[in-house]
Amino acid sequence: MRLLLLRHAKSAWDVAGLADFDRPLAPRGRRAATMIGEHLATHRLVPDRILCSSARRTRETLMGLMPMIPSDLDIRITRDLYDVGADAYLDCIGALGGNARHLMLIGHNPSIQDTALELIGNGNPALREEIAAKFPTAGLAVIDFDIHKWSELRPRTGRIVAFFRPRELELVGGEPVIDDE
Numbered sequence: 001m002r003l004l005l006l007r008h009a010k011s012a013w014d015v016a017g018l019a020d021f022d023r024p025l026a027p028r029g030r031r032a033a034t035m036i037g038e039h040l041a042t043h044r045l046v047p048d049r050i051l052c053s054s055a056r057r058t059r060e061t062l063m064g065l066m067p068m069i070p071s072d073l074d075i076r077i078t079r080d081l082y083d084v085g086a087d088a089y090l091d092c093i094g095a096l097g098g099n100a101r102h103l104m105l106i107g108h109n110p111s112i113q114d115t116a117l118e119l120i121g122n123g124n125p126a127l128r129e130e131i132a133a134k135f136p137t138a139g140l141a142v143i144d145f146d147i148h149k150w151s152e153l154r155p156r157t158g159r160i161v162a163f164f165r166p167r168e169l170e171l172v173g174g175e176p177v178i179d180d181e
Contacts, residue, residue, distance in 0.1 A: 001101055004140060005140070006140045007138060007139045008061045010028045012029075022055075022056050024056055033064025034064045035169055036065060036166060037066070049104070050076070050105075051093070051097070052077050052081070086118050093150050117131060121156035124160060136165050141163050142164075
């Protein structure tokens, strides 16, 4: 099974007095969300189910992906992914992931970064180090698991196969290599 951990795209900070939960994407964030959506479609990384925080910036990130992914996708918007830690992310994956072969979670830092680090047990150590150093906005970690349902998910059982950043996709023309060994 494959888990796609996506941090929301760059949000705007220019509206005084706006609650954190209500912050929209910045123009750069909207472009990055579209670029990630194109990358998902081009490299056949389209999920079967998406779990998305109910905060505005995560929902807007999801909307940026939508033109490039199937419309019959199972999407769950949940407050359980906002302002919580990695343990809550793991609980949400186990409870709501069901039997989706490819599951995407769209969330926030530091929880998305901590979740990736908690789950990675093997794979390319350089990718793990990059995730530990910085999980940028619209960053996408791809982690594979040898399980049959998400309720079986356990710490350090995943294999990191890719870590994509919008800036690199833009510079390299969207051709990073996925380690599928």
